[in-house]
Amino acid sequence: MRQYEGFGGEPPLPGTTEAADRFVRASYYVDRLPPADTPARAYAALLSVMRNAAQPFGTPDPARPNISSTIWRTLADLTNGVYAFESSFSPDIVWTRLDALDFDRAARLDLSVEGLLGDVGDRYEPTEPFEFASA
Known part of the structure; x- marks a missing residue:
């Protein structure tokens, strides 16, 4: 993670659907969430990050069986x-x-x-x- 912008590195956040890239993006956004004043707002904020990092629906790629829909x-x-x-x-x-x-x-x-x-x-x-x- 340290190689990416926002964690000490220079390259921008990765944008592929690979699990490692989605993890880096989720970590970036979780680190930047504003403090929540209620549990409901905390849930909403966390779900927004999880949805952002989720693997959308699509046709499975036989060449990449480790990537499936969230x-x-x-x-x-x-x-x-x-x-x-x-x-x-x-x-x-x-x-x-x-x-x-x-x-x-x-x-x-x-x-x-x-x-x-x-x-x-x-x-x-x-x-x-x-x-x-x-x-």
């Missing part, structure tokens, strides 16, 4: 106990307040349901716990 963007606010996520297939952001979840029981959230929006803590359904394969 499907999810997630935020984990450990201070306020909020886990937020957005799907690239939906214009809406959903979140869960972790203090409202019962971690003593297994539950799932069906993310394929159209119209998920906002706090989805009451949309989790009971399910069987995962069975892990033994070695």
Whole structure:
């Protein structure tokens, strides 16, 4: 990163869709975000950077199988106990307040349901716990 402008170097920020270039751009923009006065503004600022660095939809390139479309963007606010996520297939952001979840029981959230929006803590359904394969 030190080779690029804004980190001590001279070349401008890289602009390809390679993961390393997208990481440099995201780092640059995160470093320049203004202080947020509310959690909602902090989330919006971080999501703007993540969207900027996301790999857009497109036809996979067989010559570059390591580059694929971004499907999810997630935020984990450990201070306020909020886990937020957005799907690239939906214009809406959903979140869960972790203090409202019962971690003593297994539950799932069906993310394929159209119209998920906002706090989805009451949309989790009971399910069987995962069975892990033994070695």
